[in-house]
Amino acid sequence: MTVPLRSDPPDEGNNRVDQAVRLYEQQFQRQGDIDLKRYWADRTRREPLDDELALDCLSGLIKSDLRRRFERGETPAVASYLDAFPQLHQADSRMLSLIYEEYCLREEHGDVVDVDSFCNRYPDWKDSLASQLQYHHLLSKAAGLPAPKPRFPEAGEHFEEFALGAQIGKGGYSRVFVANDLSLGGKRVVLKVSVDRGQEAETQGALDHPHIVPVNAVVFQPDNGLRGLSMPLRPGLPLDDVIRRIREGGRQPRSARDLWDALAQGIDRDLFEVSKDDLAGPSGDGWRGFPVLGSYAQGVAWIGLILASALDYAHGRHTYHRDVKPGNVLLTLQHGPQLLDFNLAQSPHSPQEAAATLGGTLPYMAPEQIEAFLVPELWGDVGALADVYSLGLVLHELLTGQPPELPNAALPPGRAMRDLLDRRATLSTDVRRHNARVPYALEAIVKKCLRLDPKDRYASGKMLAEDLEDFLQRRPLRHAENPSRTEQWFDWAARNRRVLIANAFYLGVLGLLSPLLVQLLAQQASRWFQPALKQRPEFQQAVDAVDRRDYHRAVELLLKLVEEYPRAPLPRVYLGIAFSHANRLPEDPALVSYGHAMALPDAEAELKSWAHEHPPFIEHLRWFGTNSLEKTRELVNVTRPPDGEPAPADGQSMEKTIHHIFELVDHALRNALEADPTSKETIQGLATVAEYKKDYETAHRRLTELLALSQKQNSDVLPAELSTWRLQRSRVATLRAKDLIVLDCDRDRRQALDLADEAVSDLDLCARSVADFQRQYYFGFRAETLLARGEIRCRLGMEQPAQSDSREAKLALEKWLGLARSSGNPVSASVEEAYRVRLRNLRRLATVENRVVNDPSSQLEPPKLTE
Numbered sequence: 004m005t006v007p008l009r010s011d012p013p014d015e016g017n018n019r020v021d022q023a024v025r026l027y028e029q030q031f032q033r034q035g036d037i038d039l040k041r042y043w044a045d046r047t048r049r050e051p052l053d054d055e056l057a058l059d060c061l062s063g064l065i066k067s068d069l070r071r072r073f074e075r076g077e078t079p080a081v082a083s084y085l086d087a088f089p090q091l092h093q094a095d096s097r098m099l100s101l102i103y104e105e106y107c108l109r110e111e112h113g114d115v116v117d118v119d120s121f122c123n124r125y126p127d128w129k130d131s132l133a134s135q136l137q138y139h140h141l142l143s144k145a146a147g148l149p150a151p152k153p154r155f156p157e158a159g160e161h162f163e164e165f166a167l168g169a170q171i172g173k174g175g176y177s178r179v180f181v182a183n184d185l186s187l188g189g190k191r192v193v194l195k196v197s198v199d200r201g202q203e204a205e206t207q208g209a210l211d212h213p214h215i216v217p218v219n220a221v222v223f224q225p226d227n228g229l230r231g232l233s234m235p236l237r238p239g240l241p242l243d244d245v246i247r248r249i250r251e252g253g254r255q256p257r258s259a260r261d262l263w264d265a266l267a268q269g270i271d272r273d274l275f276e277v278s279k280d281d282l283a284g285p286s287g288d289g290w291r292g293f294p295v296l297g298s299y300a301q302g303v304a305w306i307g308l309i310l311a312s313a314l315d316y317a318h319g320r321h322t323y324h325r326d327v328k329p330g331n332v333l334l335t336l337q338h339g340p341q342l343l344d345f346n347l348a349q350s351p352h353s354p355q356e357a358a359a360t361l362g363g364t365l366p367y368m369a370p371e372q373i374e375a376f377l378v379p380e381l382w383g384d385v386g387a388l389a390d391v392y393s394l395g396l397v398l399h400e401l402l403t404g405q406p407p408e409l410p411n412a413a414l415p416p417g418r419a420m421r422d423l424l425d426r427r428a429t430l431s432t433d434v435r436r437h438n439a440r441v442p443y444a445l446e447a448i449v450k451k452c453l454r455l456d457p458k459d460r461y462a463s464g465k466m467l468a469e470d471l472e473d474f475l476q477r478r479p480l481r482h483a484e485n486p487s488r489t490e491q492w493f494d495w496a497a498r499n500r501r502v503l504i505a506n507a508f509y510l511g512v513l514g515l516l517s518p519l520l521v522q523l524l525a526q527q528a529s530r531w532f533q534p535a536l537k538q539r540p541e542f543q544q545a546v547d548a549v550d551r552r553d554y555h556r557a558v559e560l561l562l563k564l565v566e567e568y569p570r571a572p573l574p575r576v577y578l579g580i581a582f583s584h585a586n587r588l589p590e591d592p593a594l595v596s597y598g599h600a601m602a603l604p605d606a607e608a609e610l611k612s613w614a615h616e617h618p619p620f621i622e623h624l625r626w627f628g629t630n631s632l633e634k635t636r637e638l639v640n641v642t643r644p645p646d647g648e649p650a651p652a653d654g655q656s657m658e659k660t661i662h663h664i665f666e667l668v669d670h671a672l673r674n675a676l677e678a679d680p681t682s683k684e685t686i687q688g689l690a691t692v693a694e695y696k697k698d699y700e701t702a703h704r705r706l707t708e709l710l711a712l713s714q715k716q717n718s719d720v721l722p723a724e725l726s727t728w729r730l731q732r733s734r735v736a737t738l739r740a741k742d743l744i745v746l747d748c749d750r751d752r753r754q755a756l757d758l759a760d761e762a763v764s765d766l767d768l769c770a771r772s773v774a775d776f777q778r779q780y781y782f783g784f785r786a787e788t789l790l791a792r793g794e795i796r797c798r799l800g801m802e803q804p805a806q807s808d809s810r811e812a813k814l815a816l817e818k819w820l821g822l823a824r825s826s827g828n829p830v831s832a833s834v835e836e837a838y839r840v841r842l843r844n845l846r847r848l849a850t851v852e853n854r855v856v857n858d859p860s861s862q863l864e865p866p867k868l869t870e
């Protein structure tokens with residue numbers, strides 16, 4: 004017996020019923036009341052209808068009449084229409100639907116109805132009605148009305164031989180714990196304790212598939228009506244959490260890796276005893292084939308493929324899941340996606356069984372499954388195709404970020420079900436409207452899963468899996484139609500690139516094209532039809548090799564890729580990074596490779612977008628930048644020797660090289676900074692590059708930024724680090740101040756003074772925490788800074804303060820000298836020269852200021868020269 008439901012695909016009959024109801028309602032509104040018997044007689048006289056359609060129209064009008072009258076405060080009963088329309092006695096299913104409508108209206112209007120006495124009013128339909136109303140009440144419970152619950156055990160207690168640890172899941176009728184199986188020496192497992200009904204243990208236990216969580220054992224507590232299902236512990240995160248995290252990330256996910264990252268960030272590391280290495284990337288067996296460097300759509304398609312295959316396996320054993328939703332898919336670290344919770348896997352033969360899993364799953368139900376809740380006899384029809392539909396909704400949600408529609412909470416449960424069912428008929432399946440990055444082929448697959456009529460969907464999980472596999476391999480779909488010709492053409496071209504390239508030559512051989520055109524065509528063809536770099540397994544292997552620090556292997560792979568993809572910046576940058584670690588060639592190929600990469604068009608944009616897609620790249624880039632900086636410093640020391648030491652003969656050309664290198668390092672570091680603006684090492688690297696480039700203003704700004712940042716994150720900055728940065732800032736500030744004093748303009752001099760003040764106070768601040776090896780440098784530099792400030796003050800006519808600077812400078816210089824002498828090292832020519840320069844400055848200061856220092860040189864001993 005089937006209640007005709009309005010969700011049936013619109014056909015002529017339905018349109019006519021709707022039309023009849025609309026006309027009736029308009030007239031009812033105009034007249035305020037209508038005698039339905041007379042109205043119906045008139046109508047059928049004017050427009051005779053065949054029997055079936057007449058019954059459909061009549062029951063539509065009665066429902067409408069009932070609603071209007073209830074709205075006016077009357078409480079009509081369907082029984083009263085039976086006298087006027089005796090033909091209803093033949094309309095079993097329609098009558099059931101009418102009586103149910105009356106029941107809902109009574110309930111909505113606060114008329115407390117006793118189910119038994121209500122059923123007794125309709126003896127001919129009593130049994131079906133009782134069953135329907137039982138479901139109605141189950142739905143009410145699912146909608147949040149209190150239901151009797153057993154007492155579940157809690158963390159810390161025992162359930163048979165299991166010691167229960169943290170609770171990790173909670174359903175309407177179950178609790179899931181991490182537990183120790185004491186009968187197996189305390190082995191860590193997952194124990195799902197649930198009300199002992201349904202056949203979850205038997206069904207799930209009989210399944211043996213790499214993507215379905217297996218069942219180890221079942222234990223019972225008959226007194227409590229509970230049972231425990233022991234399963235292996237598979238650390239992971241449910242897909243609904245993964246989706247939520249991606250959604251909260253605020254940006255549209257772009258790469259398949261985003262799925263893994265959401266899992267890695269969300270997993271409870273302490274609970275599952277997971278190490279940082281476990282989270283580095285999807286390397287476990289269960290992730291084999293995951294397109295880690297592919298697009299987000301490909302990542303989703305792969306998850307869909309795995310789930311469709313797992314469902315197909317279960318369907319082959321006559322097990323239908325019936326509760327496929329993101330919350331029942333666990334993304335695990337080692338085993339990939341895992342299907343969980345086969346609680347509803349067998350048809351619930353009684354309303355109680357159905358109740359066990361009703362709550363929360365309505366939004367993911369196939370239309371025929373919702374219908375089965377209204378008409379229990381239809382449960383037998385809810386099978387493989389309902390699972391295909393639900394999986395379609397999961398894929399739709401993953402691709403669009405839009406959760407499926409919820410039942411309308413304002414309606415009474417039965418009505419809410421019907422309403423949801425109606426909305427299934429008009430469900431928008433246009434994935435690309437929400438996310439234009441999804442290829443047409445994948446959208447076509449999702450659409451086919453979500454067809455209203457089960458006959459129009461994929462006939463099996465296997466067929467769905469085949470289409471998803473075809474999509475991932477860029478092959479034509481076998482069971483759905485890709486509406487985009489362009490996409491099909493590109494897929495074809497990608498698969499047939501060799502043939503195309505060869506054909507370009509054949510056309511040339513036949514003399515149809517000029518040789519130049521042939522060459523151009525061949526070149527273009529090889530570019531157009533080359534598989535996208537990121538899809539190449541070699542590229543993926545190279546990226547993996549760099550991520551796991553196997554640089555020699557990376558260099559090997561990347562050299563080939565650079566040759567094959569001469570216009571792609573990424574392999575060159577990666578090659579630079581790998582070279583710079585592998586350090587195996589005499590030249591500096593690291594920077595050469597980076598330089599070539601950056602000379603390519605769009606290189607910068609590509610780098611930025613890649614850093615976004617693959618975050619470990621930023622760290623490599625930063626390392627590469629700072630490491631190259633270290634190497635280049637040596638070159639700088641040779642090229643720019645301290646005062647007094649001879650400059651190399653080829654100093655000028657070396658300067659040029661240095662400048663070029665610094666440009667590249669600066670570039671690499673700026674890219675790294677854009678991706679991670681709080682990396683202190685990157686900021687310091689950039690300050691150092693700026694200092695070497697003698698851009699003291701930028702260097703000073705970067706260091707100020709760095710110190711402000713470390714003040715915010717006080718806890719993770721070491722005092723030694725802080726004093727190194729302060730020392731560097733005071734050096735840069737002094738150098739800048741020196742540049743400014745010579746400009747001979749008051750404003751610049753004031754600015755110079757501010758900088759010198761800041762430099763001295765930075766030196767004061769780090770005086771205590773300067774490391775031993777830095778002390779001599781510290782005092783030498785302090786003398787220099789104070790001399791510079793003294794000079795600025797002199798020029799600004801600040802005699803007294805200049806005098807005190809001069810005195811302090813002298814003290815610092817003595818300290819410096821003392822440390823140089825006591826270091827045990829012979830005092831080198833460069834130290835001696837530095838001393839002389841400072842001494843000269845001190846004298847000059849005295850000359851400029853005249854009264855400030857009385858011949859300071861007489862009080863300072865020159866250091867002893869090396870014997």
Ligand SMILES: Nc1ncnc2c1ncn2[C@@H]1O[C@H](COP(=O)(O)OP(=O)(O)OP(=O)(O)O)[C@@H](O)[C@H]1O
Nearest residue numbers: 172173174175177179193234235236237241344346
């Ligand atoms: N074998 C397992 N390893 C790790 N975590 C698991 C495992 N099984 C279940 N979980 C966790 O427990 C959560 C709940 O599991 P499950 O869906 O089976 O129970 P439930 O939601 O209580 O079920 P029901 O919907 O039947 O009431 C899962 O989302 C997952 O986070």
